[in-house]
Amino acid sequence: MTNPPLPKNQNKSSVISRRGLMTAAAAATGAVATGAVANAQEAKQAAAGAVDAKQGRLNQSVCKWCFPKMSLEDLAKEAAAMGMVGIDLLDPPDFPTLKKHGLVCTMVQSHPLSDGLCDTQFHDMCIEKINAAVEATSAEGWKNVIVFSGNARGIDREKGMKNCVDALRKVVPVAEKAGVTLQMELLNSKVNHADYMCDNSQWGVELVKRVGSDHFKLLYDIYHMQIMEGDIIRTIQQNHQYYGHYHTAGNPGRHELDDTQELLYPPIAKAIADTGYQGYFAHEFLPVRDPIAGLRDAVAQCIV
Numbered sequence: 353m354t355n356p357p358l359p360k361n362q363n364k365s366s367v368i369s370r371r372g373l374m375t376a377a378a379a380a381t382g383a384v385a386t387g388a389v390a391n392a393q394e395a396k397q398a399a400a401g402a403v404d405a406k407q408g409r410l411n412q413s414v415c416k417w418c419f420p421k422m423s424l425e426d427l428a429k430e431a432a433a434m435g436m437v438g439i440d441l442l443d444p445p446d447f448p449t450l451k452k453h454g455l456v457c458t459m460v461q462s463h464p465l466s467d468g469l470c471d472t473q474f475h476d477m478c479i480e481k482i483n484a485a486v487e488a489t490s491a492e493g494w495k496n497v498i499v500f501s502g503n504a505r506g507i508d509r510e511k512g513m514k515n516c517v518d519a520l521r522k523v524v525p526v527a528e529k530a531g532v533t534l535q536m537e538l539l540n541s542k543v544n545h546a547d548y549m550c551d552n553s554q555w556g557v558e559l560v561k562r563v564g565s566d567h568f569k570l571l572y573d574i575y576h577m578q579i580m581e582g583d584i585i586r587t588i589q590q591n592h593q594y595y596g597h598y599h600t601a602g603n604p605g606r607h608e609l610d611d612t613q614e615l616l617y618p619p620i621a622k623a624i625a626d627t628g629y630q631g632y633f634a635h636e637f638l639p640v641r642d643p644i645a646g647l648r649d650a651v652a653q654c655i656v
């Protein structure tokens with residue numbers, strides 16, 4: 353079968369180039385929304401830093417741990433300048449720096465990732481840390497505390513789910529009273545976190561249903577779930593009521609949202625915004641080039 357002829361003035365690479373799409377996204381947020389092609393002047397402005405996440409429907413944020421060479425102060429300054437609402441995965445000692453820049457902690461840390469709620473040997477430690485994080489988060493009027501299933505260590509998935517429910521029934525009422533939501537992160541167990549139990553949407557959604565509270569949801573990490581199950585947009589459309597937070601990164605590699613990786617973020621971001629999502633959307637990629645240029649480009653692609 354022969355390919356259909358391309359429209360005049362379009363060669364093959366101009367039709368399929370994702371870099372072109374991203375440059376347009378970075379150049380002008382309106383261009384993404386309307387499908388218009390950004391011109392060279394707009395691209396130049398984007399390179400100079402003109403990006404405002406507040407022009408889009410998603411409340412964008414970024415994870416500090418991905419920028420180890422930058423101080424929190426510097427990242428907060430950059431994030432605020434890009435119109436982001438906050439920074440993810442921090443602890444109470446970090447809060448004053450965020451507030452100085454008008455930002456919130458969009459996800460507060462609690463217990464370790466591998467020592468989690470599916471294993472009763474960690475329940476006392478996790479519950480203590482979760483309750484402390486809920487109190488600190490609520491004192492600021494902020495919204496989210498992260499929790500993890502932890503590693504299975506030979507515990508089967510049904511027993512692990514029961515163990516999670518038992519622990520969550522102790523902390524969710526505290527979170528409800530405090531107006532805070534506990535969010536269990538979905539992580540891949542194939543590349544980064546071998547043996548992590550909450551590694552697919554089906555298991556996670558069943559857990560949310562069994563807990564049965566608006567104050568317990570899943571953190572849907574797009575990078576991790578691309579590795580485990582793919583079908584990102586349809587999965588989000590079908591399960592968005594169970595997802596209370598999102599993370600981004602390119603796959604494979606967990607780097608910039610660029611054309612070295614396979615996920616196309618503007619339509620993913622649009623699908624999330626179209627569900628009516630009001631929570632936070634946090635970038636969590638490990639930059640391999642200029643970190644702030646990569647962050648600016650990611651923000652621009654997700655202004656939808």
Ligand SMILES: O=C(O)C(=O)CO
Pocket residue numbers: 465537539544573599636
């Ligand atoms: O540590 C990771 O891999 C995470 O995604 C934490 O959010």
